Amino acid sequence: MTGRRVALLSGALVLLVVVAVVGVGIGAHHVPVVEVVRALLDHNGSPDHVVVRDVRAPRALLAVGAGAALAVAGVLIQVLMRNPLAEPGVLGVTAGAGFAITAGSALGLAASPAGELGAAVAGAVIATLLVYSVGRRSPLRLVLTGVALTAVLSGLSLGLRLLLPDVFDRYRFWSVGSLAGREQAPNTVPLLVIAVAVACALLLARQLDAVELGETVAQTLGVNVHRVRLAALVLITVLSGAATAIAGPILFVGLMVPHLARRFAGSSVPWLTAFAAVLGPVLLLVADIGSRVLLPTGEVPVAIVTAFLGGPVLIWAVRRHGAVAAA
Amino acid sequence: MRTIRLAAAAAAAALTLTACGSSGAEPPAAESAPETRVFKADNGEIKIPGAPKRVVATGYAVPALLEADAPLVGISTWKRGIPLMTDEDRKSYEELPKIAGEAAAETNYEAIAQAEPDLIVIGVPKPVLADIDVKRLEAIAPVVAIGPSVPSAWRELSRNQADAAGALKRFDAVRDEYKAKAAEVAKKYADVLPKLELGHVGAYGEVAKGNFQREFNGSWGTNVAQDAGANYYGKVKVKGGGAKDVSEYPSIEELTAAFAEADAISYSVGPDGKPSAGVQYVLDSPLWKELPAVKAGKAFPLRYTEAATYQSAMKALASVDEAFAPLLKK
Structure with a gap:
């Protein structure tokens, strides 16, 4: 069983590399394959090389970071809530980031890419702290608090946007989850944070495996359930907050990748986390390539592609969950 | 009621x-x-x-x-x-x-x-x-x-x-004043501007789509400069009606192809001189910095490009005059 998983994970890693290279090779401006490779290995500063190295490569890196972050956050929240339909947004992270962008724009604090990034991270963290402080006693309370806070923050954001057209404009650009046009933003720190958080999630996965068996069983196995839950919650916030900050809200990745990963990983949380960390980037890179080639008139934001893919997957997940529940 | x-x-x-x-x-x-x-x-x-x-x-x-x-x-x-x-x-x-x-x-x-x-x-x-x-x-x-x-x-x-x-009386008076000023500026730049192939970056590029707005003759950012003798070469690939007959939204990857032939490039900025997010995205691009016109120091900000009346066009004209002034230096 483990050998099969290792083989599958290795295959997924190879697929990730292939998709990333294809992603770097495709774009509005035609760059010959040889030049794509040269641009990565022997950069000479020509316009073709600049396109590959300074526009496409950072974009592919963003897709890898955001995809891994959202997918792993999705695994953590589904395990934590013991609900296969949970996704990072239910904790109010996305709404918190969106409200912070709106309020920050209104106050002139989110006028630059760096300001936007900072506001999104701060909003995500504050929203999660609020949700946790109110709903920490049970997963159900957490979800309900998250939903309630999302509704309140969305309403406040909408009110501000309607009152202030300039804020509406800035939010409009941010709210379309996209990997395009973000390559110039200061993304190094969020990407490093994501890398560390994914590593931490892999370390925490074994204990979450026990928590998924139930609180009593987990305690019997010597796992401090409250501490594990708190750690998972922190990781979900950091991962989805950082992903939302660098790419805007991208729905469904956190929902659908855990379901895809489950087909290869079975019920093992460590394997599920590992597969999600690879398949999330694959999915987002494929969606990003699709966003560039689907329409002859120009790009569509990647969030629209993932939403287009996510709808059918959600229906599939609901039907599958229903079938399992009925059995 | x-x-x-x-x-x-x-x-x-x-x-x-x-x-x-x-x-x-x-x-x-x-x-x-x-x-x-x-x-x-x-x-x-x-x-x-x-x-x-x-x-x-x-x-x-x-x-x-x-x-x-x-x-x-x-x-x-x-x-x-x-x-x-x-x-x-x-x-x-x-x-x-x-x-x-x-x-x-x-x-x-x-x-x-x-x-x-x-x-x-x-x-x-x-x-x-x-x-x-x-x-x-x-x-x-x-x-x-x-x-x-x-x-x-x-x-x-x-x-x-x-x-x-x-209300034509007052209107025509302002129009005539504008025309006279435009003729003055055109005369001032007669030896320079008509000889240049110009490109223009408009204010409405969409960063979330990774594109920029390129404006040709007859667009918001270019039409007043044209009255001063400027010529923005090229035309849209596909006419989209209205403003899209004279401007288009290529990917940032096509920035070099769009402006490689330009002798000089102008770009829209707000009345306060600050570029919009769409323009700033272009100005910060490494591809922009490699354009021949930019390297030659011939990139010029134009204010009041949204002028849609003769009175406001006089402000735009003054901005054109101010922006292109370095071209007069031998």
């Missing part, structure tokens, strides 16, 4: 029109103006007062009629035009009752009825006209829709609006 008011306004408007149409029933509106006349607008041939006394304006008609000193009694908000207004026009803008918001869908029919206009001038593009209940407005006063087509057509558009509102 609203229905009653509108019905009353409609009756009042009908009475006014009847009065205008009948000779001798009322004193003539102006000595030389006919009582009514037929005006050709986007919504057909409309019978309007020869010399309107109470005009409501929306959209692009707001700055045009403010400048022309038309007898306005209500206007839509037009925030984008505020920085381009003269102090006097801005004061009038702030004092006049607002009968609609920035979007056509925000039209307040009751407020228009309360303003008791004898003419309503709608300055929105034809497709946006669908957001307005024109029949409801026609129950209040004659409605002429005079909306923009290609950006450079603001000259004819604003004159038509001023004509409908019976």
Whole structure:
């Protein structure tokens, strides 16, 4: 069983590399394959090389970071809530980031890419702290608090946007989850944070495996359930907050990748986390390539592609969950 | 309540029109103006007062009629035009009752009825006209829709609006002043500008789509500079109607291909000199820094590129003069 998983994970890693290279090779401006490779290995500063190295490569890196972050956050929240339909947004992270962008724009604090990034991270963290402080006693309370806070923050954001057209404009650009046009933003720190958080999630996965068996069983196995839950919650916030900050809200990745990963990983949380960390980037890179080639008139934001893919997957997940529940 | 008011306004408007149409029933509106006349607008041939006394304006008609000193009694908000207004026009803008918001869908029919206009001038593009209940407005006063087509057509558009509102005298005076200044600037740059192949980066690129706006001759960012003798080479790959006949939105990856041949490049900035997010995205791109024109120090910011009246175009013209001044240095 483990050998099969290792083989599958290795295959997924190879697929990730292939998709990333294809992603770097495709774009509005035609760059010959040889030049794509040269641009990565022997950069000479020509316009073709600049396109590959300074526009496409950072974009592919963003897709890898955001995809891994959202997918792993999705695994953590589904395990934590013991609900296969949970996704990072239910904790109010996305709404918190969106409200912070709106309020920050209104106050002139989110006028630059760096300001936007900072506001999104701060909003995500504050929203999660609020949700946790109110709903920490049970997963159900957490979800309900998250939903309630999302509704309140969305309403406040909408009110501000309607009152202030300039804020509406800035939010409009941010709210379309996209990997395009973000390559110039200061993304190094969020990407490093994501890398560390994914590593931490892999370390925490074994204990979450026990928590998924139930609180009593987990305690019997010597796992401090409250501490594990708190750690998972922190990781979900950091991962989805950082992903939302660098790419805007991208729905469904956190929902659908855990379901895809489950087909290869079975019920093992460590394997599920590992597969999600690879398949999330694959999915987002494929969606990003699709966003560039689907329409002859120009790009569509990647969030629209993932939403287009996510709808059918959600229906599939609901039907599958229903079938399992009925059995 | 609203229905009653509108019905009353409609009756009042009908009475006014009847009065205008009948000779001798009322004193003539102006000595030389006919009582009514037929005006050709986007919504057909409309019978309007020869010399309107109470005009409501929306959209692009707001700055045009403010400048022309038309007898306005209500206007839509037009925030984008505020920085381009003269102090006097801005004061009038702030004092006049607002009968609609920035979007056509925000039209307040009751407020228009309360303003008791004898003419309503709608300055929105034809497709946006669908957001307005024109029949409801026609129950209040004659409605002429005079909306923009290609950006450079603001000259004819604003004159038509001023004509409908019976305010051509002041309008033509400002127009002539602009033309004289444009001729002066064109003369100043006669040895330089016409020889250059220019490119322009517009303000409306969409960062979330990773693109930029390239404007050609006849667009918002270029048409006033053209009056000074500038020539923006090339044309759109596919005409999209209206502004998209003279501007397009290529991917940032195509920045080099778009401007590699340009001798000089201009780009839109706000009235405060700050570029929009779409322009800043281009200015920060490593591809921009490698463009021959940029390397040669021939990238120039243009302010007031959204000018759509002669008064505001004079500000745009001054900005063109200021921006291109380095080209005169030998």
